[in-house]
Amino acid sequence: MxxxxxxxxxxxxxxxxxxxxxxxxxxxxxxxxxxxxxxxxxxxxxxxxxxxxxxxxxxxxxRFVPVGDLTGQVGDWEAGREENKASLLAGQVVAGGALPAPPQATGTVTWDGGATLDVPLVGAEASLAAIPRGDCGGCPPLTVTGARLTTAKISTTRGPATVPAWEYTLRDTAVRVTRPAVAASAAVTVxxxxxxxxxxxxxxxxxxxxxxxxxxxxxxxxxxxxxxxxxxxxxxxxxxxxxxxxxxxxxxxxxxxxxxxxxxxxxxxxxxxxxxxxxxxxxxxxxxxxxxxxxxxxx
Structure with a gap:
């Protein structure tokens, strides 16, 4: 993504x-x-x-300043699902049911150089709601069917970092979407x-x-x-x-x-x-x- x-x-x-x-x-x-x-x-x-x-x-x-688009994609869209690309780019991702809370209160951000920072975590629903949304001309929304806590690599002002992240499964596709699970209070957002x-x-x-x-x-x-x-x-x-x-x-x-x-x-x-x-x-x-x-x- x-x-x-x-x-x-x-x-x-x-x-x-x-x-x-x-x-x-x-x-x-x-x-x-x-x-x-x-x-x-x-x-x-x-x-x-x-x-x-x-x-x-x-x-x-x-210390933790994310850079650029924080929504990740795991896997490629299948044939006949090409319209999903526009939906994801526009942030049209919705929950199809209840989503889990984090299994622990804090997680660790780890930079490629080895530096670490403990940060508070938020649930899968809050991370999903933080995805910026735009207009995609009526493209169909992607429906989330589940989520698990994992990690993802993102860009920061201090270089690449591995952060706690929610990985969302979607209806009718094997593609998964990731989003940092770090609480907004722990990050500088401009x-x-x-x-x-x-x-x-x-x-x-x-x-x-x-x-x-x-x-x-x-x-x-x-x-x-x-x-x-x-x-x-x-x-x-x-x-x-x-x-x-x-x-x-x-x-x-x-x-x-x-x-x-x-x-x-x-x-x-x-x-x-x-x-x-x-x-x-x-x-x-x-x-x-x-x-x-x-x-x-x-x-």
């Missing part, structure tokens, strides 16, 4: 970044060419403020601002990131021009970092080859390293556009 969303998001990012970064530009620009520097700095400050509030809501701790297509946020989105062992050098991966600014339609990139005690935002500054070039709207993976004023530690890296946490691979 997460792979499906990742592919879809990547396609959107490539299209948006390519359109902004490879079409004609108006000279150097913070974020994508033409982005207003003051507007992006305000976006960054607003994102940090929302994240600070989310950390306060979580009791001031931010609510992004409403998306306004007529006043969309600016900035180049970051696809992934890593930090060095010292925690002071952050390397981000994003979509940009293929070549450097020394060649036609190329661009160089530098970064501006906005930091708080709980998170950081990286604003990518574009330095194109020339203004108003007619270039092919195709994006390519680029990387950029920035120095932080203080080690990243348990702080989160936030996306410039929506202020959502980004997974960071830590050395």
């Amino acid at each position: 997460r792979r499906i969303w990742a592919l879809w998001i990547t396609l959107l990012v490539v299209t948006a970044a390519a359109t902004a970064g490879c079409a004609g530009s108006g000279g150097d620009g913070i974020g994508g060419p033409g982005d207003d520097p003051d507007r992006l700095r305000k976006q960054a400050r607003d994102a940090l403020a929302r994240y600070d509030e989310a950390v306060r809501t979580a009791g001031g701790q931010q 609510t992004p601002p409403s998306w306004d297509p007529f006043n969309a946020p600016g900035g180049l989105p970051i696809d992934s990131a890593s930090v060095n062992a010292a925690g002071t050098t952050l390397t981000v991966v994003f979509v940009g021009s293929q070549g450097p600014a020394s060649v036609p339609c190329g661009a160089d990139y530098t970064g501006e970092v906005v930091e708080s005690a709980n998170a950081v935002v990286v604003i990518i500054v574009t330095h194109p080859h020339a203004a108003d070039e007619a270039c092919t709207a195709i994006g390519f993976p680029r990387t950029l390293s920035v120095e932080l004023a203080a080690p990243l530690g348990e702080r989160a890296l936030l996306d410039i556009q929506q202020g959502l946490p980004i997974a960071v691979t830590r050395s």
Whole structure:
């Protein structure tokens, strides 16, 4: 399931970044060419403020910060069940009866590096209700017939982690759905601002990131021009970092080859390293556009 969303998001990012970064530009620009520097700095400050509030809501701790889609899929849809894909993507999953409570009050989150965190658990019904729901044009809902407590691998701001999870069986299919069984009170959850297509946020989105062992050098991966600014339609990139005690935002500054070039709207993976004023530690890296946490691979 997460792979499906990742592919879809990547396609959107490539299209948006390519359109902004490879079409004609108006000279150097913070974020994508033409982005207003003051507007992006305000976006960054607003994102940090929302994240600070989310950390306060979580009791001031931010050790467990899930990233991305938390609904997993085990197995492939059978022939004739292809419509179930749209139902799951839209979160149209409903309980067909009573679902179990957790067999114990707490469980353990284990990161790939070996770090652990004990967290409170919630029942299968509460985890199911936490799945985000959207409109899928009348697709049939998936009916849950049972659930068992197991584990699942998810992304977090501190890298991949294995978490307690409910695995749901579904009517008329062998596919199973997973969802973390961790109580919402144990996780930092950020609510992004409403998306306004007529006043969309600016900035180049970051696809992934890593930090060095010292925690002071952050390397981000994003979509940009293929070549450097020394060649036609190329661009160089530098970064501006906005930091708080709980998170950081990286604003990518574009330095194109020339203004108003007619270039092919195709994006390519680029990387950029920035120095932080203080080690990243348990702080989160936030996306410039929506202020959502980004997974960071830590050395």
